[in-house]
Amino acid sequence: MSEIRLMKGNEAIAEAAIRAGCDAYFGYPITPQSEVMEYLMAERPEKRTGMIVLQAESEVAAINMVFGAAAAGKRVMTSSSSPGISLKLEGISYIAGADLPCVILNVARGGPGLGTIQPAQSDYFQAVKGGGHGDYHMLVLAPASVQEMADHMPLAFDLAFKYRTPVMILSDGVIGQTMEKVKLFDQMPRSTEVPQWAVCGNAGRKNRIITSLDLDPVKKEQQNLALQAKYQQMRENEVRYEKYLCDDADYLMVAYGASARIAKKSIEYAREKGIKVGLLRPITLFPFPSAVIAELAKKMKGILSVEMSAGQMVEDVLLATRQTPQVPVKHFGRYGGVVHSPEEIFEAFLKHFNLG
Amino acid sequence: MNVNDIIKPENLVYSKTSLMNDRELSYCPGCGHGTANRLVHEVIEEMGIGGETIGVAPVGCAVMLYEFSNLDFVQAAHGRATAVATGLKRVMPDKFVFSYQGDGDLAAIGTGETLHTCNRGENITIIFINNGIYGMTGGQMAPTTLVGMKTSTSPYGRDEKWMGSPIDMTKLVSMLPGTYYVTRQAVHTPSAVRKAKKAIQKAFEVQKNKLGLSFVEIVSNCNSGWKMSPVKANQWMEENMLPYYPLGDLKVDGKLITK
Ligand SMILES: Cc1ncc(C[n+]2csc(CCOP(=O)(O)OP(=O)(O)O)c2C)c(N)n1
Numbered sequence A: 001m002s003e004i005r006l007m008k009g010n011e012a013i014a015e016a017a018i019r020a021g022c023d024a025y026f027g028y029p030i031t032p033q034s035e036v037m038e039y040l041m042a043e044r045p046e047k048r049t050g051m052i053v054l055q056a057e058s059e060v061a062a063i064n065m066v067f068g069a070a071a072a073g074k075r076v077m078t079s080s081s082s083p084g085i086s087l088k089l090e091g092i093s094y095i096a097g098a099d100l101p102c103v104i105l106n107v108a109r110g111g112p113g114l115g116t117i118q119p120a121q122s123d124y125f126q127a128v129k130g131g132g133h134g135d136y137h138m139l140v141l142a143p144a145s146v147q148e149m150a151d152h153m154p155l156a157f158d159l160a161f162k163y164r165t166p167v168m169i170l171s172d173g174v175i176g177q178t179m180e181k182v183k184l185f186d187q188m189p190r191s192t193e194v195p196q197w198a199v200c201g202n203a204g205r206k207n208r209i210i211t212s213l214d215l216d217p218v219k220k221e222q223q224n225l226a227l228q229a230k231y232q233q234m235r236e237n238e239v240r241y242e243k244y245l246c247d248d249a250d251y252l253m254v255a256y257g258a259s260a261r262i263a264k265k266s267i268e269y270a271r272e273k274g275i276k277v278g279l280l281r282p283i284t285l286f287p288f289p290s291a292v293i294a295e296l297a298k299k300m301k302g303i304l305s306v307e308m309s310a311g312q313m314v315e316d317v318l319l320a321t322r323q324t325p326q327v328p329v330k331h332f333g334r335y336g337g338v339v340h341s342p343e344e345i346f347e348a349f350l351k352h353f354n355l356g
Numbered sequence B: 001m002n003v004n005d006i007i008k009p010e011n012l013v014y015s016k017t018s019l020m021n022d023r024e025l026s027y028c029p030g031c032g033h034g035t036a037n038r039l040v041h042e043v044i045e046e047m048g049i050g051g052e053t054i055g056v057a058p059v060g061c062a063v064m065l066y067e068f069s070n071l072d073f074v075q076a077a078h079g080r081a082t083a084v085a086t087g088l089k090r091v092m093p094d095k096f097v098f099s100y101q102g103d104g105d106l107a108a109i110g111t112g113e114t115l116h117t118c119n120r121g122e123n124i125t126i127i128f129i130n131n132g133i134y135g136m137t138g139g140q141m142a143p144t145t146l147v148g149m150k151t152s153t154s155p156y157g158r159d160e161k162w163m164g165s166p167i168d169m170t171k172l173v174s175m176l177p178g179t180y181y182v183t184r185q186a187v188h189t190p191s192a193v194r195k196a197k198k199a200i201q202k203a204f205e206v207q208k209n210k211l212g213l214s215f216v217e218i219v220s221n222c223n224s225g226w227k228m229s230p231v232k233a234n235q236w237m238e239e240n241m242l243p244y245y246p247l248g249d250l251k252v253d254g255k256l257i258t259k
């Protein structure tokens, strides 16, 4: 029986991790996501499901613990916020290079540097364009509610194992800290299956090696090609998005996470004034819903990309709409920890498309 | 005895461990890594735990260790081997997990991971090859490089005034309550090899009995990096490295050895 609770996004995702049959969590405290580990520690998941929770000495150590536990074929995760994610990038690149599954939660805050503890969406490039070294991607999910924080957890693990890839849940301080009603799914059993590639001692079989190294460039290129083929599969099969009031729309907003929630309100303002605006909310940021945006663009008079950054996702919107150069694509966003209001978005929208 | 007698199995006095394959080692001739690789695999074979063991290879000259081994292996990022080993062990507490790391890996870039893994008393075994230099990258100064020692990044010798003094990680970790067995060995003479093997065996026994972290330093040569012949390198090691890094147990059964 599913259960309804009032929870913070950070708590909901922690609870969802236990329920999704996560085997281990390794993390290091950082605002605004410390509740994830706090919640897990308080819940004693080792008693509930046998899940391990360990506070590491740094984000660097945490992601490498994830690497080790993932190599054993387990469902493992870590969580952090922007500066901590920067530290994890080397490890994430190794995990991608070694074809290992894991889930990484980023409850993003404003940067650069120590930045601020307030929400931001300025880690988009880092999340979807690689971030760490080498030609790799993470599959990136962007929850826009506490409900999705919970629901994305089992989805993230399933996708991670389906593609043997790191999956990032790119959230932000708004979604992490907001309290909302959430319907929690039932406890799922922890997997007892040992994947064909996992290292766990070679009793009864040939030994297995988990590595991202190959000194032979031709072989390394082959591995890179296999990675790229995997990313192509994701582009073909895993694009997720929400369309909101797009059917009759003359204008389109593209926004994810907290910005999508806020944009919906500004769309209400527009519609009250008789301007038909719709919203395309990417739920996967990689793979990006380029095809649907390209299709929608054909009937739009203008597209506004809204994100709490100086303009990162807008580059992917521009790429998606290159067949319709006559349709202007603009960006709006407050950043550095400032969350834009629906009024600000609406004003910017009017100004950008000379409607005001 | 003719040749046919000599090659009879019952006359075999020594053979290569079945846990290593026939690939050519990538180490320079005379390097201690090869011997240390062999000892670890021999011990694991003799204890009959090969099927339950996972090794973690470092970044350094031993990065390809898994290429020579028939064990399950994970290749870790530079310095992160003990964090990777922690992850492996935490989700598989009944398996044997060891890391094998050089001094740049374990005592420079991985110092944080080393100290905290030891401090948590992870029930793993750490094999630490201390050759006082960065072998793989071509002989740069390591944190363990002796004062006055010339390397490619200390071409006039290590000056402790601005380059710091050589760090004794083994002594440091022996101070942490989480370590159960800490020892320093060498593999440059037959008797040192025998002692080192016993120490490695003890380390894995500690892990088998779930007593805590076991840490085996092996002071080794890097004849290429030191720019010496293998024989000269071993001599130099005895005369210069061993006085600073004296061989023997530092901690046994969780108790510090006071000399
Ligand atoms: C993050 C990172 N920094 C630097 C390097 C380059 N690097 C490779 S091996 C090494 C030093 C290895 O020395 P040591 O650990 O003493 O092992 P040895 O080669 O002497 O056995 C360095 C600096 C790297 N691979 N990754």
Ligand code: SF4
Pocket: B026, B027, B028, B030, B031, B032, B033, B061, B131, B135, B136, B221, B222, B223, B224, B225
């Ligand atoms: S460079 Fe030094 S440490 Fe590396 S294999 Fe050669 S002798 Fe050994």
